[in-house]
Amino acid sequence: MRKYIFLLLIYTFVIPHSALADNIIPVANTVNTAVVQDYSQTYKTSCENLLYLLLSALNEHNYSIEEIQFKTGSVLFKVYTKEFIASVASKDGLNSFIKIIPADNNYNFSPALLQKLYTYLESNTSNNFKKIL
Numbered sequence: 001m002r003k004y005i006f007l008l009l010i011y012t013f014v015i016p017h018s019a020l021a022d023n024i025i026p027v028a029n030t031v032n033t034a035v036v037q038d039y040s041q042t043y044k045t046s047c048e049n050l051l052y053l054l055l056s057a058l059n060e061h062n063y064s065i066e067e068i069q070f071k072t073g074s075v076l077f078k079v080y081t082k083e084f085i086a087s088v089a090s091k092d093g094l095n096s097f098i099k100i101i102p103a104d105n106n107y108n109f110s111p112a113l114l115q116k117l118y119t120y121l122e123s124n125t126s127n128n129f130k131k132i133l
Helices: 001-011 047-060 110-124
Strands: 040-043 064-069 072-079 081-091 096-102
Touching: 001 081, 040 110, 047 064, 047 072, 047 081, 047 096, 096 110
Parallel strands: none
Antiparallel strands: 040 096, 064 072, 072 081, 081 096
């Protein structure tokens, strides 16, 4: 009797079962990650002008501006309950770029939120702001 129990244990735990192989869930070798879009755009305008255009675009779409830092060229704004950081920098004398990323690094949001800003900036880059003082 012990012999049969021992053979049954060996058969159960050691020898692979082809009947159970169909029930095994295959494991992928690669990890699925979200595709991160390009969140930066380049415009043919000065850095200061692009920052003012960004503030104008935020005002146009009723996004709430939480914080503005003119020295570093960054703006913290809120769209519904999601916060974003926009950074404006000069690429060279004639071109500048803007990068808008979520503040909490959670890229699970509608791309239409940022696309509205980019289309507004593209259509108004010919507008130059002048200092009144």
